[in-house]
Amino acid sequence: MNFKNLLKWGVIIIVAGFLLIQLVPYGRNHTNPPVQSEPNWDSPETRALVVTACYDCHSNETNWDRWYESVAPASWLVQHDVEDGRQRVNFSEWNEGGKPRETDELWEVLQRSSMPPSQYLILHSEAKLTSAQVDQLIAGLKATTQN
DSSP states (O other), rough: OOHHHHHHHHHHHHHHHHHHTTTTTTTTTOOOOOOOOOOOOOHEEEEEEEHHHHHHHHSSSSOOOOOGGGGGHHHHHHHHHHHHHHHHHHHHHHGGTTTTSOOOHHHHHHEEEEESSSHHHHGGGGGGGHHHHHHHHHHHHHHHHHH
């Protein structure tokens, strides 16, 4: 088999595999559960920063309107990230178990710049907060969680 035939079959297999993985149902549930309760925010500014940087994965108000959220394997990653994010902290179920046990972790992940994650920021530049915004968000989350 020559290189040209090998390349042709390689492309066919890759395209066929890509089409086949579209049949996997995981990553297609783009519904949001109802909002149960939110934190008693210390200010509208804190809530706005949380909505901008955190709500897609840490609330029941995920924006599912992006094209890649319906194309596997990206849809699998997005679905996993939302499920994992809601399990760790859910601002829409704050009084129903959505609040983290260790509230210190909320601002620690912001201080370490591990939230929002870098793969999210690649396609969501609006979620990239300035250092001043991060400081404001940390102060607001501290005030919010101590209420």
